[in-house]
Each structure stands twice: as C-alpha cells, then as structure tokens.
Amino acid sequence: MNILLELGLYFSVLSLLSVGGMPSVIPEMHRYVVEARGWISHDDFIEMFALGQAAPGPNVLISSLIGWKIAGVPGALVTLAAMCGPAAVLSFWVAGVWDRLQGTPWRAVAQRAMAPMVVGLIMSGGFVLATPGGAPDWRLWLIAAGSAWAMVATKLNPLWMLAGGALGGALLL
Amino acid sequence: MEMLPAVVARDPHAVYSAQKMPVTPPRSLTELFLGFLSIGARSFGGVMPWAHRVIVEERRWMSPEEFTTIIGLCQFLPGPNVGNASIVLGKRWFGLKGSIVAFLGFFGLPFLWVLALASLYSEFALHPGVKSVVTGVAAAGAGLFIGTAIKLGKPIARKPWALVVLMACFIAVGIGRVSMLIVIPVAAVISYQLAKRGLL
Numbered sequence: 557m558n559i560l561l562e563l564g565l566y567f568s569v570l571s572l573l574s575v576g577g578m579p580s581v582i583p584e585m586h587r588y589v590v591e592a593r594g595w596i597s598h599d600d601f602i603e604m605f606a607l608g609q610a611a612p613g614p615n616v617l618i619s620s621l622i623g624w625k626i627a628g629v630p631g632a633l634v635t636l637a638a639m640c641g642p643a644a645v646l647s648f649w650v651a652g653v654w655d656r657l658q659g660t661p662w663r664a665v666a667q668r669a670m671a672p673m674v675v676g677l678i679m680s681g682g683f684v685l686a687t688p689g690g691a692p693d694w695r696l697w698l699i700a701a702g703s704a705w706a707m708v709a710t711k712l713n714p715l716w717m718l719a720g721g722a723l724g725g726a727l728l729l
Numbered sequence: 730m731e732m733l734p735a736v737v738a739r740d741p742h743a744v745y746s747a748q749k750m751p752v753t754p755p756r757s758l759t760e761l762f763l764g765f766l767s768i769g770a771r772s773f774g775g776v777m778p779w780a781h782r783v784i785v786e787e788r789r790w791m792s793p794e795e796f797t798t799i800i801g802l803c804q805f806l807p808g809p810n811v812g813n814a815s816i817v818l819g820k821r822w823f824g825l826k827g828s829i830v831a832f833l834g835f836f837g838l839p840f841l842w843v844l845a846l847a848s849l850y851s852e853f854a855l856h857p858g859v860k861s862v863v864t865g866v867a868a869a870g871a872g873l874f875i876g877t878a879i880k881l882g883k884p885i886a887r888k889p890w891a892l893v894v895l896m897a898c899f900i901a902v903g904i905g906r907v908s909m910l911i912v913i914p915v916a917a918v919i920s921y922q923l924a925k926r927g928l929l
Binding site: 569570571573574575578582583584587599602605606607608610616620624629640644646647648650651654666667672675678679680681682684690701705706708713714715717721722723725726728729 | 771773776832847873874896897929
C-alpha cells in the first residue's frame with residue numbers, strides 16, 4: 557500500500573483512540589511505526605519526540621514530525637491532518653450535544669470510566685519512551701524520575717525539566 | 730492590564746474573578762485567527778496555560794467558568810485538547826468558517842517551526858554530543874508523561890478497581906505492547922460497566 561495512504565488511515569484511527577489527548581497514543585504509535593512496520597528506528601522516534609516536546613505548540617505535532625521522518629513534508633501534512641481530522645469532526649458535531657448532556661448520569665459515568673484508562677495509557681507512554689527496546693537503562697530512568705518529580709512537586713514550566721534532561725543527557729549519556 | 734485600578738492589579742487572577750469584567754466574543758474572523766495564532770506561537774512548554782491566558786485574560790472572549798466547561802469537553806473527546814477547543818469555539822462564534830479559521834490559526838506557526846527545527850536538527854544529528862542531549866530531553870519528556878499520570882491518578886488512587894483498570898492498561902500497552910486498537914475497546918467496555926456500578 558502507498559505509504560502516505562497507510563499513514564493517513566492509521567493515524568485517523570489513532571485520532572479517534574486518543575482519549576486524553578496525544579500522550580495516550582504515543583505507545584501505540586511507537587509500536588506501529590517502529591516495532592511493527594520498521595519505518596523508523598527507536599532513536600529516530602525518540603529524536604522526533606524530543607523535538608516536538610521542546611518546540612512551542614501542541615504536542616500533537618510530534619505525530620507530524622514522525623510523518624516527516626517517514627515520508628517528508630507530505631508525510632508531515634498527512635499525519636497532522638489524520639491525527640486532528642476525525643477528532644475535529646467529532647468535536648464539531650458533539651459541541652452542541654455536550655451542553656445538553658450536562659448533569660446527565662451518562663456523562664458522569666463515562667468520565668469516571670475514562671480516567672483510569674487515560675492514566676494507564678499515559679504511564680505506558682512514559683515507560684516506552686524511557687525504555688528503548690524494553691531494556692531498562694538506569695540513566696534514562698533517573699532523568700525521567702527527576703523530571704516526573706519536578707512536575708509533581710513544583711509549578712515550574714515544563715521547559716525547565718526538558719532543559720534538565722538536556723543537561724543530564726550531556727553529562728550521563 | 731495597565732488600565733486596571735492599581736488596587737486590584739497586584740494579583741492578576743483577582744482581577745478577572747473579582748471584577749466580573751465583561752466578556753466579548755471575537756468580533757471578526759481576523760480577530761479569531763490572530764487570537765489562536767498567538768496561542769500557538771507562544772505556547773512553549775504546554776498549550777493550555779496560554780489558551781487560558783489569551784482567551785480568558787487578554788482578549789476576554791469568555792469567562793473562566795465557560796472556559797473550564799469547554800476544556801472539560803475537549804479533554805473528554807479524543808484528539809488534541811486545544812485543537813478541539815479551536816473547533817468548538819470557532820463553531821460557537823462563526824460556524825464552520827470559524828472552526829476552520831481558528832484551527833489554521835492555532836496550528837499554522839507551530840507546524841512550520843517544528844518542521845524548520847527538525848530540518849535544522851538533521852544537519853547536526855550526526856554529532857555524538859547532540860544525540861546525548863536529545864536522548865536526555867526525550868527521557869525528561871517521558872518523565873513529564875509519568876508526572877502527568879501521577880497528577881491525574883491521585884484523585885482515583887484510592888479506588889481499588891480504578892487501580893486494576895489502570896495497571897491492566899499499563900501492563901497490556903506499556904509492557905505487553907498489545908495494540909491499543911484491541912486494548913481500548915476492551916478496557917472501555919469493562920471500565921464503563923465498573924463505573925456504572927459505582928466502582929470507579
């Protein structure tokens with residue numbers, strides 16, 4: 557299959573699965589483009605993730621960087637459109653309905669059902685990114701733990717944690 | 730800000746909550762576009778605080794309470810939160826045209842910058858020092874995910890069934906590397922049944 561078409565279709569499905577936003581689908585994206593299809597290496601994925609995190613803008617742009625790495629600028633456009641499109645159509649359609657659901661038991665139940673799934677998926681994303689090939693590296697875990705701690709314990713702008721990671725990487729890796 | 734009385738200007742948040750400043754929706758598509766452009770362009774280290782600053786504090790398009798409700802919806806929906814917010818708010822004020830304009834305004838600059846940065850990066854990527862730094866940044870980014878999970882997880886940590894669902898998702902997706910196309914539907918059905926019985 558044409559790679560752009562496959563990227564478009566696959567990321568469209570991810571768009572609808574991205575409960576809680578982009579972080580939830582990072583582990584699946586990694587599984588597909590690195591492990592299942594082998595389009596890019598783990599190192600490529602990690603690099604695009606780091607650039608996407610450090611640049612200003614929404615973190616969904618990580619997907620367009622991965623698309624760029626796989627298929628150039630057309631890949632970047634296709635993955636961004638696919639990652640945002642289906643969710644955007646859904647938002648457009650649901651925008652009016654949501655207010656009417658306010659206070660209905662269904663909405664509260666659905667929100668409570670989603671919370672533990674989202675937390676489990678975001679945790680998976682953190683684990684996969686810090687554990688290349690499933691082999692633990694204490695240096696990466698140390699950096700990740702430090703940044704997680706700073707996020708929970710302080711109100712610092714996350715850019716400081718990324719800067720700390722850059723320093724940690726330069727010293728330890 | 731400088732037009733506000735000195736008494737209230739000390740605490741920036743008191744101004745908006747205490748004074749009940751009138752809110753005015755954007756008057757034109759251009760204003761909508763520029764507002765979302767400035768959110769996208771400035772959002773270093775996270776979009777949500779900037780969305781709040783521009784929409785609620787600087788341009789006063791809506792009250793903090795309305796903003797919270799909209800964000801609640803957008804976090805519930807799949808997809809990028811503020812990207813969804815651009816669709817929902819654009820529609821509310823200008824219909825489909827508004828959604829498209831807000832969406833393009835929001836993504837335009839960050840998309841160009843991130844590609845420019847990536848092209849620039851590939852010029853230097855072969856230098857070994859650069860690779861260590863980028864790997865360190867990615868590990869710190871992974872840590873931010875863990876930190877987010879801890880923050881979001883705190884309110885549900887006392888419910889044993891919530892921990893079971895959470896750990897099951899983590900083991901399946903993070904360690905077992907099972908496809909989310911399988912995990913999400915299965916987990917959603919189980920989780921919904923648990924929530925309906927008041928266990929989550």
